Amino acid sequence: MATNELEELRKAITDTDNQLLNIIAGRQKLTMQVAQTKVKHHIPVRDQVREEQLLVRLIKQGQAVGLDPHFVTKLFHVIIEDSVLNQQSMLAQWANPGAQLPLNRVAFLGEKGSYSYLATQKYFARRSGELMEIGCQSFAEIIQKVESNEADFAVLPIENTSSGSINEVYDQLQHTRLNIVGELTHPINHALLVHNDIEPGKIQTLYAHPQVFAQCSHFLADLGNVEVKPCDSTSAAMLIVNELQSDTVAAIGSQAGGKLYNLRAIKSNLANQKENHSRFIVVASQPIKVPLQVPAKTTVIMSTVQTPGALVDALLVLKENNINMTKLESRPINGNPWEEMFYLDMQGNIEDGPLQKAIDTLRGMTRYFKVLGCYPVEEVSPTKVAAVNALTKGS
Incomplete structure (x- = not known):
């Protein structure tokens, strides 16, 4: 008797799960329509005020039907993140129609099961076309696969929250003609x-x-x-x-x-640090165009003149143009003892006025300057709404 009752309950849960999946799929279709509207009217992908209002309302409604505010917040953070990434992916595809391939040949470190393999699967899950995996034994081989047109893309780990920057990858970027076209952060659980x-x-x-x-x-x-x-x-x-x-x-x-x-x-x-994440970059032969509605990051490489304060002067250009630098890395220049090549990650789109002005200024004051890529920011920061405080808003 108890077994039959349990089976009935499980069947009801399965039916409810199926309904949930259909509802979530319907919501995704609506967000794609939202993306089309944003393209037409040049509206940014994210609207923090709208997201906060949405979460506050959902938390209150959830509490009214017996749902924990923290659970509702966590659930809709995931839904909002998925919506943002899907919209960004669609906008990027529309901005780069010639870049859509029926088969994406991707080179990465190791074989199936490596962290680079898992990051590759994650990144290309949102891209159209089939995935052809090309495992490699070194970073140099990965780069060579794309440079020789044996692969369309390469996925490279660039830094880790525990062990820091991966210098060998930075050194490869110093000599390649490839362009950074994407990034992602992947959790690492050893x-x-x-x-x-x-x-x-x-x-x-x-x-x-x-x-x-x-x-x-x-x-x-x-x-x-x-x-x-x-x-x-x-x-x-x-x-x-x-x-x-x-x-x-x-x-x-x-x-x-x-x-x-x-x-x-x-x-x-x-891992030494329990919050352990690796950041990966995606490189390709040709650069991409990032729509201005999509949050973007730009990476450059430069060497400054050998005078006191030259690097400080270069960084002041970013401050004067209100550009936020998220990463500064230095690597020695082969054949030039005690001279450094600097890598800079900056928030902003290369086609936007302030960053464009900053780059033009830096080109004129450095010995060597190259844009390695402008690409969408894949990490979606959660909308900051404290679940407990949200319940008292508007009351």
Whole structure:
């Protein structure tokens, strides 16, 4: 009797879930119509005031039917983020009609299961056309695939919240003619992956990418006397553990990637910083046009004249034009001892007046200057509405 009652309840939940999916799909269609209107009337994608009003109303309505305000806030943050990214993707496609390909050939580090593989899947899920994955063993090989037209795009990790900038990628950007056309931030959750369930203390050899070892140095110190063996990618590390099928070896990688190699996670959240994210850039042979309605970022590379205060003078140009710099990275110039090449990430569209003016000024005062790319900002900051405070607004 109880079994029949449970089955009826489960059937009702399934029917409700199906209704929810149809409603969410209908909402997505409406947001695409909103995007068309914004294109026609040159309206920005995001309207923070509208989003805040929406969340306040939904929180109050949710409380009236017994829903927790924090749950409603979290749910609609996800829905709003998806709506913004879909609108940005549509606007970008309309602005670059010739860039839409029936097949996207994408080069990335490692094979299936690597973090670059997971980032590639995430980024191109919103792009039209099929995805052809091209795994590579080095950053130089990734760049070469696109430069030789064997790939249309490359996905490259550029920095991590725990281990910092990936210098080898910055050095590759210094010499390539490719353009940055996109970015994404992907959460990194390192797990200890093994073939069979074993105690971490029995592990004698550990395989991972050098960046992963750097990000998990505290865990390695606690693990004790274990031999660490660097690999070209996390997927290469997982493949080795899969092939060895030994109870004394393990890899560090994502739990999702480990499943592709029949590995199980016996410990997770291994990184020194628990909020561990990697930022990836997407590069291609040709630059893209970013509609002015879409939040954009522009990356440049420059070397200043060798005089005192030259870099400060260059950065003052950004301040004078009210340009926000989000990243400044320096790398040595090969063959020029003690001289540096500077990489700058700036908020703004290269076709917008203030940034255009700043770039023109910088070209005239630096020894070398190049725009590496102008591209949409993929990270959608949540609308700042405190769920508790929202309930008292307007009362």
